[in-house]
Amino acid sequence: MSVLLVTGAGFITWAYHHSNYWNQIGFAPAQPVLFSHRHHAKELRIDCRFCHSTVETSAFAGMPSTQTCLSCHSQIFTNTPMLRPVIQSAARNVPLQWSRVTHLPDHVFFDHSIHVNKGVGCTTCHGEIGQMALTAKGEPLTMRWCLDCHRDPGPRLRPASEIFAAISPAARPPGRQLALMRHYDIHAHNLTNCSICHH
Ligand code: HEC
Ligand code: HEC
Ligand code: HEC
Ligand code: HEC
Ligand code: HEC
Structure with missing residues (x-):
């Protein structure tokens, strides 16, 4: 009986660690402004790089400054209470404090x-x-999840024109996967070495 109990507790711990709750998929932290990607990135079609301007050139994607918001909102929608924190941030010269949605350990x-x-x-x-x-966390970002792709990236690659799509494009036929691996010059056999992700 006690063995069963111990195994049961072990399973519950395992299930908890592997559940979406633990990985916080779908969790959207409170933000200083109710900023909508659906509105800005999909409906208004503003490119990701307009606000996350270092995503192609550095480790850090970059976050928009108050001035980036004001490039539109000094004219559009200025009177909505939803934008008051943006206007105040500019007036007081204090940056908006966005809560992190994703976060990897150091x-x-x-x-x-x-x-x-x-x-x-x-x-x-x-x-x-x-x-x-x-904005909510959309994928687990665990080690196992990173490795799933690093073992075999081909099926998940896209042509350059689809990288910044706000909605995922349809999956690629298998023939194209090899062509994309070659195009990007990817050698999957190195990508699971511990030292790649843990220096
Ligand atoms: C008009 C500016 C703007 C555009 C365009 C934009 N974003 Fe954002 N993004 C933000 C702001 C502001 C936040 C912080 C608030 C939030 O999390 O919603 C953010 C947060 C994020 C986060 C969460 C970061 C974290 O871990 O805390 C991700 C991921 C993200 N954006 C991806 C994208 C992608 C992908 C696109 C293009 C399809 C895009 N964004 C387009 C302004 C923008
Ligand atoms: C390229 C122009 C542009 C930029 C840059 C921009 N917005 Fe907007 N935003 C709009 C427009 C246009 C609307 C009104 C959309 C509508 O209702 O049709 C809007 C609406 C909003 C609203 C009202 C709620 C909603 O989603 O309709 C909020 C809040 C908002 N924006 C916050 C921000 C923040 C914060 C930033 C900076 C991170 C930002 N916007 C950057 C164009 C922009
Ligand atoms: C291979 C997976 C992956 C791809 C592709 C990816 N991201 Fe991220 N993103 C992450 C991870 C992981 C983090 C958390 C990084 C951390 O905590 O150090 C993150 C964090 C962010 C953040 C918060 C700021 C930062 O850099 O920590 C933003 C904004 C963001 N991503 C936007 C984007 C945009 C826009 C794109 C596409 C141009 C993109 N990401 C592509 C995995 C990815
Ligand atoms: C959908 C596929 C995919 C996912 C998911 C993914 N990666 Fe990668 N990763 C790649 C590809 C493709 C490369 C480039 C390989 C090459 O250059 O040959 C790469 C390269 C890297 C590199 C090498 C960078 C360098 O400077 O050489 C690191 C580090 C890395 N990824 C970390 C991560 C981490 C951490 C995660 C999980 C948070 C992750 N990746 C998730 C596909 C992915
Ligand atoms: C593709 C990137 C990647 C590679 C390769 C990788 N790891 Fe990790 N590792 C991660 C990420 C991401 C986390 C953080 C996971 C989380 O926070 O849930 C992590 C966490 C860990 C932890 C901390 C324990 C934990 O569960 O958080 C250890 C220990 C670890 N890795 C060891 C290794 C060893 C040993 C290897 C080689 C066999 C390895 N890693 C290869 C991405 C990687």
């Missing part, structure tokens, strides 16, 4: 630029951003 190395330049689209790692009224 012992993991991650770089946006290499992924974006080697055919991995934003929504592959962040989920359907273009459907989010509030």
Whole structure:
């Protein structure tokens, strides 16, 4: 009986760690402004890089400054109460404090630029951003999840024209996968070495 209980508790711990609750998929933290990617990225078709301007060139994607918002909102929708924190941020010269949606532990190395330049689209790692009224975590971002792709990236690669799509494009036929691996010059056998992600 006690063995059963111990195994049962072990299973519950395992299930808890592997559940979406633990990985916080779908969790949207509170934000200073109710900013909608569905509105801005999908409906208004503003390019990701307009606000996340270092995503192609550095490890960090970059976050928009208050001035980036005001490039439109000094003229559009200025009177809505929803935008008051943006106007105040500018008036007081205090940046908006966005809550993090994704966050890796410090012992993991991650770089946006290499992924974006080697055919991995934003929504592959962040989920359907273009459907989010509030930004939520879209994928688990666990080690196992990273490794699933690093073992065999081909099926998840996209041509350069589809990297910044706010909604995931349809899956590619198998023939194209090899062509994309060759196009991006990817050698999957190195990508599971511990030292790639843990320096
Ligand atoms: C008009 C500016 C703007 C555009 C365009 C935009 N974003 Fe954002 N993005 C933001 C702001 C502001 C936040 C912080 C608030 C939030 O999380 O919703 C954010 C947060 C995020 C986050 C969460 C970051 C984190 O971990 O805390 C992701 C992921 C993201 N954006 C992806 C995208 C993608 C992909 C696109 C293009 C399809 C895009 N964004 C287009 C302004 C923008
Ligand atoms: C390229 C222009 C542009 C930029 C840049 C922009 N917005 Fe907007 N935003 C709009 C437009 C247009 C609307 C009104 C959309 C509508 O209702 O048709 C809007 C609406 C809004 C609203 C009202 C609620 C909603 O989603 O309709 C909020 C809040 C908002 N924006 C916040 C922001 C923040 C915060 C930033 C900076 C991170 C930002 N916007 C950057 C064009 C922009
Ligand atoms: C291979 C997976 C992957 C791809 C592709 C990817 N991201 Fe991320 N993104 C992450 C991870 C992981 C984090 C958390 C990084 C951390 O905590 O250090 C993150 C964090 C972010 C953040 C918060 C700021 C930062 O850099 O920590 C933004 C904004 C963001 N991503 C936007 C984008 C956009 C826009 C694209 C497409 C151009 C994109 N991401 C493509 C995995 C990815
Ligand atoms: C959908 C596929 C995919 C996912 C998911 C993914 N990666 Fe990658 N990753 C790649 C590809 C493709 C490359 C480039 C391989 C090459 O250059 O040959 C790469 C390269 C890297 C590199 C090497 C960077 C360098 O400078 O050489 C690191 C580090 C890395 N990824 C970390 C991560 C981490 C951490 C995660 C999970 C949070 C992750 N990746 C998720 C596909 C992916
Ligand atoms: C593609 C990137 C990647 C590779 C390769 C990788 N890891 Fe990780 N590792 C991660 C990420 C991401 C996390 C953080 C997971 C989380 O926070 O849920 C992590 C976490 C860990 C942890 C902390 C324990 C934990 O569960 O958080 C250890 C220990 C670890 N990795 C060891 C290894 C070893 C040993 C290897 C080689 C066999 C390896 N990793 C290869 C991405 C990677």
